[in-house]
Amino acid sequence: MSLASPFSHGGAPRIALVGNPNCGKTALFNALTGSRQKVANYAGVTVERKEGSFTTPGGHRVQVLDLPGTYSLRARSPDEEVTRDVVLGRFRGEAEPDLLVCVADATNLRLVLRLVLELKMVGRPLLLALNMFDIAKHRGIEIDVDRLSAELGVPVVPTVAVRRAGTVDLLKRIDAAAEGLEVVAPGTGNTWHEPSAEEVRATHREAERIIKLAVRPPTRPDTWTTRLDTVLLNPVAGLLILLTILFFMFQAVFTWAQPVMDGIKAGFDGLSAWINGTLPDGLLRSLITDGVIAGVGSVVVFLPQIVILFTFIILLEDFGYMPRAAFLMDKIMGGAGLHGRAFIPLLSSFACAIPGIMATRVIDNRRDRLATIMVAPLMTCSARIPVYTLIISAFVPDRTVGGAFSLQGLVMFGLYAAGILSALLVAFVMRRLVWRGTVEPFLMELPAYKVPDAKNLVMGVWTRAKAFLQRAGTTILSIMILIWFLSSFPGAPEGATDPAIDYSIAGMVGHWLQPLVAPIGFNWQMTVALIPGMAAREVAVAALGTVYAVGGGEENVSALMDTLGHSWSLATALSFLAWYVFAPQCASTLGVVRRETNSLKWPIIMFVYMTTLAYLASLATYHIAASLGWA
Amino acid sequence: MHISSRPAAAPAVPDTGRTTLPADARPLSRAAKGEVGRVVRVGLDGVIHDSLNPEELERRLLEIGFVEGARVEILHEGLFGRDPIAVRVDDMRVALRRREAEAILITRWQPDGASPAGAALHVIAEDTRP
Numbered sequence: 001m002s003l004a005s006p007f008s009h010g011g012a013p014r015i016a017l018v019g020n021p022n023c024g025k026t027a028l029f030n031a032l033t034g035s036r037q038k039v040a041n042y043a044g045v046t047v048e049r050k051e052g053s054f055t056t057p058g059g060h061r062v063q064v065l066d067l068p069g070t071y072s073l074r075a076r077s078p079d080e081e082v083t084r085d086v087v088l089g090r091f092r093g094e095a096e097p098d099l100l101v102c103v104a105d106a107t108n109l110r111l112v113l114r115l116v117l118e119l120k121m122v123g124r125p126l127l128l129a130l131n132m133f134d135i136a137k138h139r140g141i142e143i144d145v146d147r148l149s150a151e152l153g154v155p156v157v158p159t160v161a162v163r164r165a166g167t168v169d170l171l172k173r174i175d176a177a178a179e180g181l182e183v184v185a186p187g188t189g190n191t192w193h194e195p196s197a198e199e200v201r202a203t204h205r206e207a208e209r210i211i212k213l214a215v216r217p218p219t220r221p222d223t224w225t226t227r228l229d230t231v232l233l234n235p236v237a238g239l240l241i242l243l244t245i246l247f248f249m250f251q252a253v254f255t256w257a258q259p260v261m262d263g264i265k266a267g268f269d270g271l272s273a274w275i276n277g278t279l280p281d282g283l284l285r286s287l288i289t290d291g292v293i294a295g296v297g298s299v300v301v302f303l304p305q306i307v308i309l310f311t312f313i314i315l316l317e318d319f320g321y322m323p324r325a326a327f328l329m330d331k332i333m334g335g336a337g338l339h340g341r342a343f344i345p346l347l348s349s350f351a352c353a354i355p356g357i358m359a360t361r362v363i364d365n366r367r368d369r370l371a372t373i374m375v376a377p378l379m380t381c382s383a384r385i386p387v388y389t390l391i392i393s394a395f396v397p398d399r400t401v402g403g404a405f406s407l408q409g410l411v412m413f414g415l416y417a418a419g420i421l422s423a424l425l426v427a428f429v430m431r432r433l434v435w436r437g438t439v440e441p442f443l444m445e446l447p448a449y450k451v452p453d454a455k456n457l458v459m460g461v462w463t464r465a466k467a468f469l470q471r472a473g474t475t476i477l478s479i480m481i482l483i484w485f486l487s488s489f490p491g492a493p494e495g496a497t498d499p500a501i502d503y504s505i506a507g508m509v510g511h512w513l514q515p516l517v518a519p520i521g522f523n524w525q526m527t528v529a530l531i532p533g534m535a536a537r538e539v540a541v542a543a544l545g546t547v548y549a550v551g552g553g554e555e556n557v558s559a560l561m562d563t564l565g566h567s568w569s570l571a572t573a574l575s576f577l578a579w580y581v582f583a584p585q586c587a588s589t590l591g592v593v594r595r596e597t598n599s600l601k602w603p604i605i606m607f608v609y610m611t612t613l614a615y616l617a618s619l620a621t622y623h624i625a626a627s628l629g630w631a
Numbered sequence: 632m633h634i635s636s637r638p639a640a641a642p643a644v645p646d647t648g649r650t651t652l653p654a655d656a657r658p659l660s661r662a663a664k665g666e667v668g669r670v671v672r673v674g675l676d677g678v679i680h681d682s683l684n685p686e687e688l689e690r691r692l693l694e695i696g697f698v699e700g701a702r703v704e705i706l707h708e709g710l711f712g713r714d715p716i717a718v719r720v721d722d723m724r725v726a727l728r729r730r731e732a733e734a735i736l737i738t739r740w741q742p743d744g745a746s747p748a749g750a751a752l753h754v755i756a757e758d759t760r761p
Binding site for chain 2: 071072074076110111195197201204205217221229234239323326330331442444445446447
């Protein structure tokens with residue numbers, strides 16, 4: 001083999017990290033790149049692409065790609081297809097990696113050695129990083145690094161990603177490789193092909209043979225995982241603990257975020273008020289305050305919830321609890337055709353569908369993930385509460401039924417239940433009727449528990465927050481400005497008596513849509529209010545205030561309640577509630593779906609199916625109520 | 632393309648090459664919590680499984696560590712229908728549904744490691760190498 005550097009093409013050397021799930025690959029990636037990383041999607045697929053760069057002690061600037069975890073190059077999911085195609089250098093739009101660094105959990109080598117043997121066949125420069133080497137040592141696992149390297153035919157370097165000095169050896173290797181020294185397995189021709197079952201068995205035997213020669217089993221095995229699992233995977237206690245964790249998490253997202261969200265809202269309101277006092281009345285002022293500031297505000301206001309939710313998710317993931325939770329929930333979620341991991345996104349969606357949809361990243365299988373994304377907005381989010389409260393207090397009498405239950409409370413409960421049931425039903429239809437055929441097997445490793453690393457946590461949360469602000473921010477902001485435009489143009493003529501919104505495009509569309517919504521008992525004022533109400537569900541309250549010209553908007557809710565109580569029938573009110581259970585009245589959610597699925601198709605499907613459901617539900621509600629004499 | 636050593640279309644005697652299964656071999660899916668066994672065969676010969684095609688399921692099980700000769704122990708069971716199951720496979724833990732565990736045949740574990748079943752199977756596996 002030539003001694004030329006594998007990095008001899010002149011540009012910045014490109015390294016790709018490959019490894020089993022849970023091997024600490026992302027921790028190593030974080031340790032190497034620090035905050036110099038970028039999260040995006042791979043071209044044309046929904047798989048997350050994490051790239052970063054760093055400068056070695058020898059002064060070489062290196063690009064590093066963190067590939068999705070896999071047990072084999074024989075890809076089973078879109079994530080693993082990305083890993084396979086990048087490793088093979090055939091992913092369109094991705095440069096070929098100059099060096100593959102296979103990351104292994106030193107305490108659990110059995111499966112990764114087979115991956116190393118497979119990677120060897122690809123014929124690219126290759127290096128094996130034995131990560132968590134300190135934990136292996138602590139357990140008394142003795143790894144003969146030289147022997148391992150000799151038997152594998154691949155250079156091996158121990159690393160400890162969570163410690164500052166833990167990557168020194170790896171960096172030295174990369175420097176030496178850049179100097180042209182033969183410190184990594186050299187590039188040869190690609191002889192990889194998809195292995196058959198017999199070939200998998202054969203490589204497995206070879207890996208076993210190497211382990212017997214080079215690794216002495218632990219003298220102090222990890223008993224903590226066994227002990228914790230006795231409790232955490234106990235069929236009854238385990239489920240109770242899971243529910244407690246979920247309850248706590250939900251409470252945190254719901255309540256801890258509130259003061260910060262109020263603060264952010266107050267800040268943006270204050271900014272609007274200041275601009276209102278500074279700029280003369282006119283289009284520019286309206287664009288800045290009602291369009292841009294309201295738009296940016298409506299994005300930023302979700303940030304506290306996203307930060308709190310992802311803090312929990314990353315903690316649970318790093319601890320190793322996530323696969324256990326999926327294990328406990330598999331049977332329950334499986335009834336609706338959803339994956340065990342879908343419960344966290346769905347639960348989070350009770351606070352807000354936006355962090356919930358972002359949290360679907362914990363689901364590996366694409367169809368399971370899409371099904372979860374599509375039903376998440378059916379969970380009753382907190383933005384529906386002001387709308388529900390307004391209508392219920394205006395129309396449902398405040399009395400007790402059955403001795404102890406408040407009728408208003410029961411209606412509220414019914415609305416929540418309707419959301420949950422319809423989500424399960426839609427998921428069932430999607431997974432069992434539309435995407436029939438292969439049921440993904442539930443087959444996952446239960447990794448050893450690990451103490452989460454603070455630095456990884458901070459970086460993980462920061463990455464999520466940044467991605468949300470950058471990508472969702474642009475989509476959501478542009479939709480907000482569009483809604484502002486529709487509600488403001490053209491302006492009211494001179495001497496107009498009706499609210500300005502009546503003369504705008506939104507007003508015209510509302511009047512134009514009127515015949516369409518007459519069968520579900522909506523009047524034109526409601527239809528008009530639904531258009532600015534697309535900005536966020538709770539905006540509908542203020543919008544109704546605007547079209548009914550009730551001064552004070554949100555603050556003067558009791559005046560609005562009176563007006564609605566006089567101008568709507570009970571059937572119309574119930575129909576409006578049914579509409580809000582299903583309707584996609586939230587531009588931000590559609591924006592996030594656009595970002596998370598990396599396509600326009602899914603937000604459109606979501607909009608269409610939810611609007612259809614809303615229309616049918618309102619139609620049924622209105623006619624049933626009317627037949628009961630409530631019209 | 633690799634040609635499987637087990638002919639796909641041989642319904643009467645589906646498995647002439649691998650008939651040396653021990654008498655007590657049974658699917659992992661029927662094992663109860665606490666049971667310890669040795670894997671003697673992975674893969675459903677000719678049986679159509681409702682999740683994946685048999686060859687794909689076999690490879691996935693192999694890739695996550697269910698190989699012939701591995702020691703398995705049922706650690707935990709789910710609440711409903713005792714499903715899914717958490718299994719210790721050699722020195723790691725894997726969760727799977729009983730439906731997929733049907734494709735794994737186990738025999739009683741013999742602690743010395745020289746289980747005749749395991750040894751016999753090892754020889755057979757050698758013979759079927761492409």
